[in-house]
Amino acid sequence: MATPTPARRPLMAGNWKMNLNHREANLLIQKLAASLNEKQLTDVETVVLPPYTDLRTVQTLVDGDKLLIGYGAQDLSPHKGGAYTGEISAALLTALGCTYVVVGHSERRTYHHEDDALVNAKAKAALASELTPIVCVGEGLDIREQDGQVAYVRGQLDGSLAGLTAEQVAKLVVAYEPVWAIGTGKTATPENAQEVCGAIRQRLAEVHGQETADQVRVLYGGSVKAANIAAIMAQPDVDGALVGGASLDAEEFAQICRFPEHIAR
Numbered sequence: 001m002a003t004p005t006p007a008r009r010p011l012m013a014g015n016w017k018m019n020l021n022h023r024e025a026n027l028l029i030q031k032l033a034a035s036l037n038e039k040q041l042t043d044v045e046t047v048v049l050p051p052y053t054d055l056r057t058v059q060t061l062v063d064g065d066k067l068l069i070g071y072g073a074q075d076l077s078p079h080k081g082g083a084y085t086g087e088i089s090a091a092l093l094t095a096l097g098c099t100y101v102v103v104g105h106s107e108r109r110t111y112h113h114e115d116d117a118l119v120n121a122k123a124k125a126a127l128a129s130e131l132t133p134i135v136c137v138g139e140g141l142d143i144r145e146q147d148g149q150v151a152y153v154r155g156q157l158d159g160s161l162a163g164l165t166a167e168q169v170a171k172l173v174v175a176y177e178p179v180w181a182i183g184t185g186k187t188a189t190p191e192n193a194q195e196v197c198g199a200i201r202q203r204l205a206e207v208h209g210q211e212t213a214d215q216v217r218v219l220y221g222g223s224v225k226a227a228n229i230a231a232i233m234a235q236p237d238v239d240g241a242l243v244g245g246a247s248l249d250a251e252e253f254a255q256i257c258r259f260p261e262h263i264a265r
């Protein structure tokens with residue numbers, strides 16, 4: 001008899017992007033902590049990804065009040081340290097208690113010309129420091145209009161995860177964020193999300209084996225809100241969400257993290 005697949009714990013990660021200073025971060029974390037009880041924070045892993053300048057504040061709150069809220073950064077340098085003006089290394093992030101880091105967000109790929117090779121180097125730098133990379137992939141509107149999303153995302157995934165062992169892949173998170181759905185209010189349908197998240201898991205299984213693929217959490221991102229999270233989470237290969245705009249409102253993000261209650265209703 002096949003061993004049952006261990007359940008993947010849902011993960012809701014709030015990408016604040018370039019929003020909220022450290023005082024505003026303080027307020028949002030306090031409100032979030034007040035809106036979610038211990039069971040909710042145990043059932044669904046809740047993570048915030050603030051700007052670098054907020055990380056010390058978030059660390060102080062999380063440590064001081066023993067909050068069950070994880071945190072991390074939105075990017076990191078592929079280099080270990082040294083003369084790289086303006087960059088932040090994995091070691092600087094782990095020193096602040098970060099456990100996650102986003103790599104290859106479409107805004108970095110577009111505005112900073114980051115390619116799969118650089119995303120791959122960043123994922124490796126994160127893993128070498130015990131940080132969990134959230135590796136972002138996703139097609140633009142032109143590719144979606146030609147129905148090329150699956151092939152495109154498979155290519156991005158192969159490039160971004162090149163040279164990683166199955167053991168390393170099992171530890172990371174992949175986020176599927178169709179570029180046309182980011183900040184536009186156009187959410188992919190739950191079926192659109194499942195098609196590509198399922199294809200991501202299938203590709204991971206082809207390269208690293210089914211057992212590894214079954215451990216990887218695959219998130220959907222793009223105009224996720226409290227109103228659409230339950231339908232997205234009902235898809236078998238979607239294990240959570242990478243939330244932008246809606247994560248800046250503590251109550252909205254808390255409602256997203258409480259999605260099992262929306263499903264039960």
Ligand SMILES: O=C(CO)COP(=O)(O)O
Nearest residue numbers: 015182183222223244245
């Ligand atoms: O880019 C995103 C998260 O990383 C999605 O942003 P929105 O939720 O604002 O569409």
